[in-house]
Amino acid sequence: MRAFRSSAIAAVAAAAALTTVSGCAEKSDSKDSDAIKVTASDDKCEVSKTSFPAGHIKINIENAGSKVTEVYVYAAGDRIVTERENIGPKTKAEITATIKKSGDYEIACKPGMKGDGIRQKITVTGGGKAEKANPELDKAVAEYRKYAQEQADETIPAAQKFADAVKGGDVDEAKKLYAVSRIGWERTEPVAESFGDIDPKVDVREDGLEKDQKWTGWHKLEKSLWDEKKIDEDDKKLADQLMTDLKDWQKRVGTAEITPTSMANGAKELLDEVATGKVTGEEERYSHTDLIDFQANVEGAEKSYELLKPVAAKNDAALVTELDKQFAALKTLLGEYRDGDSFKAYDSVGKDDRKKLSDAVNALAEPLSKLAGAVAK
Template sequence: MRVLRSSAVTAVAVAAALTAVSGCSGKSDGKDSDAITVKASDDACEVSKTSFPAGHVTFKVQNKGSKVTEVYVYAAGDRIVTERENIGPGTKAEITATIKKAGSYEIACKPGMKGDGIRQKITVTGNDKAEKSNPELDKAVAEYRKYVQQQADETIPAAQKFADAVKNGDVDEAKKLYAPSRTGWERTEPVAESFGDIDPKVDVREDGLEKDQKWTGWHKLEKSLWADNKITDEDKQLAGQLMTDLKDWQKRVGTAEITPTSMANGAKELLDEVATGKVTGEEERYSHTDLADFQANVEGARKAYELLKPVAGKNDAALTQELDKQFGALEQLLGNYRDGDGFKAYDGVGADDRKKLSDAVNALAEPLSKLAGAVAK
């Protein structure tokens, strides 16, 4: 969900050619001199290079501001290719990507996590030279594409049951079906969010609304069901609109730009989702079904990682060993909060337990942030 998060953003608005590392075996020498430094502050977005050749590129982001920041890579029309979230004041982050075609792009920093951000134009010259395909990475991308489509396909009937319950005015049944209707979306959220026009319709929280934006989607219905404990005629209409928007996502998800590093960066984004929304209890503030979303985010991150692991393991065996360890630890800890087929309500999880969950998420997020670099070696 793209909403007010504890982060200030660097968004790279790029044409569809900006792919978060393609399924190629081209190597990057990793020299700092080749990296593009992005200095994000509360009122500026400084870029060290405004022109550079197509190919593998590393953005080294420095948060010089007082607010947490996140970094997006956009395709034309603000179509998100990749992002890096949760970059705290005074900290740094690195994003590995591949820009395959020449053209005009933008880098935008979003202090405060809202709006279009402070944008800087950049120019990519030439075209990335054809590189020998890496069969293992090609397979990983193909399998992940199948997974993403499957999640979208499975979301539709689950969401339809939820929408039907809302349309029928059945509050209790709608509450029961709410969390399961979101699982597929949460597992593949970075890909879903890459269509910048869909996410604000289906998954925005009230505090993430832009000026004059009408509130629609899951969280509007969540508030009606739990905070108001009633279903209005407008809610019934919104349930229908939710299905229209989700079917649009299902239809378009097959066209998403999916590459090895977009998968790796997406896995990290899912952990950022957990850190900034689920662990804090902000995501499902009315239903308190945060742990169900938490589980789905971790499952989605694990899927991307497992598909990339054969290549990442060859390039950085120590990293994959650490990731195996931290994924296992987080999954085991999360299992402690299961309740039947679901999870305990998050408002019943105390501060000490939330701290344990947060620590486990952070322990996984740190090595996971290095996965894209390992894949791109």
């Protein structure tokens, strides 16, 4: 979920002191003269180039401010082209991305990781070099598109069962079905978020709402079920609205622009989701089903990685070795919190264990941030 909350920001800042959340944003000393340099501060977003050709791009980011920030590239309609979160104060990060289409875009810096950000208009021209076809990468994109569609297709019946329980006023049954209904979404969240308008309807938390935005989606129903312990008539209407919005997502997955670098960056974004939402307990603050989401995010990230791995291994064997190691370590650690065929409630996971999970996420996020660069070589 892209709408960050003040409490999450505080949690990130606190975690940074212990686990260096900015480790999610690798140190970057790139001397590449073709790179777009973005200097983010608490009140500015300075961009070194406002026009550049389509194709592979590198964005070197420096956070010169005092707040954790994030940087987005938006196409028309706030469609997310690429992003990097959790860039700590006085640290640097690098994004490798692919922009295929010429046109008008925006680069946004978001100090405090909230709001619409400080935006700079940029133009992508049609003068990019024609890319040589790479059958392995073409296959990876095709397989990932199939995977994303499968996850959306599988979400609809699971979410419908949840919605039906809500509409039937069955609090206990709806609670049982809630977390399961979200798994496919959590595995492929960057694809859903790339459309710009679906995520705020489906997955926003109350303190992530924009001014005058009506609260809809999973988390509004989560609050009713666990915090208010009742279902009212408005909730029943929201269950129908949730299904309408999820079916819209399902239909649009096939139109998503997916590239090898967006797959790699999406995998990193899923780890950012874990770092800022699941590890902190912010994501599922009422149901405490965060570890189910956590696993789904990791599974989605690993799927992208495995599809890109053959090419990444040729270009950077050492990176692949490290990623294999860190994925295995994180999955092993996550397995320690299993409870039958599910996971422990996250409010039963203590501070020391949360620190272990946070450290494991950061240990994977750092090399994962280099995957896009490896596949773009």
